[in-house]
Amino acid sequence: MARVGLTTERLVRAGAELADEVGFDQVTVSALARRFDVKVASLYSHVRNSQDLRTRIALLALEELADRAADALAGRAGKDALAAFAGVYRDYAREHPGRYSAAQLRLDPETAAASAGVRHAQLTRAILRGYDLTEPDQTHAVRMLGSVFHGYVSLETAGGFSHSAPDAEQTWAWILDRLDAMLRHWPGP
Structure with missing residues (x-):
């Protein structure tokens, strides 16, 4: 095992690359062992199963997404922040389809609470501060934005918009305009 220099981090990164190549559902310890041309048992000192x-x-995907989103939001507010944030998710899904799928994995509550998923919610709330929403509307808006972004990206990457006009880019801009307008004119209680 020492001859290939395996570490947990190296295995996770290779697993993420494999997910992007063949799909997250196809990632197993066996597939990863084949990638490194080692016996499956040699990986169990680094990952349990x-x-x-x-x-x-x-967790890696959530961290990468949160880092990208934080960088994209720096110095932005309002619609500019909304579009930058949404663009991060869309671009990441295009560049790393397996990792993007991995970021949707249901985590146990303790793991989720310690993950970068918390940062995603905080970053979304930071965008919404520019729209002056209070609770519980802010939580509703966080969930709505996540649903819209993930839904659109999932449909687009599956080819759902490739057979009709207008093109997906126009619809994406239209959606962001409408979300911005809705958030600016959010109805009161």
């Missing part, structure tokens, strides 16, 4: 590997890939 395929679920542990998949969870670690999900």
Whole structure:
């Protein structure tokens, strides 16, 4: 095992690359062992099983997404921040389809609470501060934005918009305009 220099981090990164190539559902400890041309048993000192590997890939993806989103939001507010944030998710899904899928993995409550998923919610709330929403409307808006962004990206990457006009880029801009307008004119209690 030392001859290939395996570490948990290296395995997780290779698993994330594998997910992007073949799909997150195809990532297993066996598939990763084949990638490194080692016996499956040699990986168990680094990951407990395929679920542990998949969870670690999900955590990596959440971290990468949160870092990108934070960078994109720096110095932005309002619609500019909304569009930058949404663009991060869309671009990440296009560049890393397996990792994006991994970021949707349901985590146990303790793992989720310690993950970068918390940062995603905080970053979304930071955008919404520019729209002056109070609770519980802010929580509703966080969930709505996540649903719209994930739904659109999932449909687009599956080819759902490739057979009709207008093109997906126009619809994306239209959606962001409408979301901005809705958030600016959010109805009161």
